[in-house]
Amino acid sequence: MLKDSSWEETAAAFEKARQRQPALSELLDFYEKLVKEQHAVTVNPASIPFDERLLRSRAGRGEPLLPRQEFPLDLPATEALFRTLCRLAKERGPEVRAAAEEIESATGWGGLDLQDLLRGTVAEEGYPFAVADQRGLDPELLNTLAEASIRPSLQAVAKTLGSFVENDRWLRSICPVCGSEPKCAELRGQELAAWRYLHCGFCGWAWPVRRLGCPFCDNQDHNRLQTLIIENHLTCKLEVCDVCRRYLKLVDSKEFIGLIPEVEVLLTPHLDLAAMDRGYH
Ligand SMILES: [Zn+2]
Ligand SMILES: [Zn+2]
Numbered sequence: 001m002l003k004d005s006s007w008e009e010t011a012a013a014f015e016k017a018r019q020r021q022p023a024l025s026e027l028l029d030f031y032e033k034l035v036k037e038q039h040a041v042t043v044n045p046a047s048i049p050f051d052e053r054l055l056r057s058r059a060g061r062g063e064p065l066l067p068r069q070e071f072p073l074d075l076p077a078t079e080a081l082f083r084t085l086c087r088l089a090k091e092r093g094p095e096v097r098a099a100a101e102e103i104e105s106a107t108g109w110g111g112l113d114l115q116d117l118l119r120g121t122v123a124e125e126g127y128p129f130a131v132a133d134q135r136g137l138d139p140e141l142l143n144t145l146a147e148a149s150i151r152p153s154l155q156a157v158a159k160t161l162g163s164f165v166e167n168d169r170w171l172r173s174i175c176p177v178c179g180s181e182p183k184c185a186e187l188r189g190q191e192l193a194a195w196r197y198l199h200c201g202f203c204g205w206a207w208p209v210r211r212l213g214c215p216f217c218d219n220q221d222h223n224r225l226q227t228l229i230i231e232n233h234l235t236c237k238l239e240v241c242d243v244c245r246r247y248l249k250l251v252d253s254k255e256f257i258g259l260i261p262e263v264e265v266l267l268t269p270h271l272d273l274a275a276m277d278r279g280y281h
Contacts, residue, residue, distance in 0.1 A: 103141065106135055182200060182201060
């Protein structure tokens with residue numbers, strides 16, 4: 001999660017990442033500034049109301065605590081972050097600048113309601129793509145800006161609700177807080193006491209699961225699960241399942257210290273390509 005590491009640790013991870021993948025420097029520079037702005041956001045606790053009885057009853061039934069469409073947003077903080085990130089995007093090359101200016105004017109006087117966009121991004125994965133399509137905006141950029149803007153609020157909610165999660169009894173592969181799929185896995189701890197954690201792609205919560213097993217289809221057959229090392233990249237590997245053909249990145253914090261899963265995921269687009277080349281999705 002964003003604030004699990006201090007800003008200094010995060011900046012150090014970006015610096016190392018640039019040394020390891022100089023070809024991605026420009027992208028990593030942009031993301032470092034973006035994450036710095038996310039770190040600087042203070043979410044108003046009053047924007048996170050929750051019904052303790054409802055949460056306890058869902059937890060008792062083994063259900064995720066809060067489906068994504070029920071996540072509240074600190075709207076003033078989220079809108080302010082969106083506008084800051086638009087300005088950051090304009091500092092990139094001329095192409096991105098032009099796309100960011102179009103998004104700024106659409107959400108300024110152009111009739112695209114920013115609050116609707118942000119709430120829609122919470123409720124439905126990929127919502128900004130549909131909006132971009134209707135309005136002729138850059139879909140990738142709009143999605144990046146909207147998703148990055150809601151993240152501090154989502155993670156503040158997950159942190160607040162996390163105390164209701166009984167991690168050791170969950171062991172399922174959807175997020176115990178919001179029910180979303182994982183975005184990456186991480187090995188933590190030492191040798192026999194090492195645990196595999198899954199990181200939620202929506203709210204950022206991380207929870208322990210079995211070392212072996214596909215998080216997407218529950219396949220436990222080790223003959224049909226593989227861990228692939230691509231181009232000698234040892235800090236982040238690929239876990240693939242030959243039953244459902246899905247893949248997940250596995251960040252190895254057991255062997256390497258100072259890794260931040262979010263940064264490792266950004267640093268490894270070649271792993272996504274390698275997975276897709278092999279027929280995984
Ligand atoms: Zn989640
Ligand atoms: Zn599978």
